[in-house]
Amino acid sequence: MSAHGTVSAVLETLEGAQDVAKAIRSSGYLLDKNDLKRLLADLSASISETKMELTLLQGVIEEKDAELIRMHEAQVYRGNLKRRGDAYYKTLDGRPFGQPYCSYCWESDQKLFHLHNKILVRDSRICPHCKNEYQAVRTPFLEAANVA
Ligand SMILES: [Zn+2]
Structure with missing residues (x-):
């Protein structure tokens, strides 16, 4: 069979x-x-x-x-993502902007997961998929205006 x-x-x-x-x-x-x-x-x-x-x-x-x-x-996305600190970002004119993506999930599986802020914890973020934690200062939200 x-x-x-x-x-x-x-x-x-x-x-x-x-x-x-x-x-x-x-x-x-x-x-x-x-x-x-x-x-x-x-x-x-x-x-x-x-x-x-x-x-x-x-x-x-x-x-x-x-x-x-x-x-x-x-x-x-591979050509349009950039690593900055401990996270990956989409890019605008080659510059990273917006919400950070989990670098572990991207590098291991080419999957994009936004890092989430942890409730009541301001200095770290967590990946909803692999549960890795990142320092918030190493994975900031990047305003498009700030990078232009
Ligand atoms: Zn992850």
């Missing part, structure tokens, strides 16, 4: 339908009611399995689409 959600799994489920066709052909198209019933049940089961495998395959494709979109975004 192939892994679920693959093209070969879909093809395997179709073999059941092919077996039904073979059985009908090899009988010389002369089958009694009980054999027909049994073959129809086999055919229905095979179609149900195929539908299930196609649904799983659709899920796999959608996951891959999402991954491609994320990789494309990372590619676009």
Whole structure:
């Protein structure tokens, strides 16, 4: 058996339908009611399995689409992100500005997560994803006007 959600799994489920066709052909198209019933049940089961495998395959494709979109975004941002202090920033005319992004998540996974201020703690920020903490002075909010 192939892994679920693959093209070969879909093809395997179709073999059941092919077996039904073979059985009908090899009988010389002369089958009694009980054999027909049994073959129809086999055919229905095979179609149900195929539908299930196609649904799983659709899920796999959608996951891959999402991954491609994320990789494309990372590619676009790679040229437009700059490290400043302990964080990454988007840039405007080559100058970093705006909210700081977690440098760990960007460097390890090319994922962008804004650092959050911690409640009641003014001197550190935290990444909502990897939970790394950063000094606020090393990861400031940069006004676009201040860098122009
Ligand atoms: Zn992070």
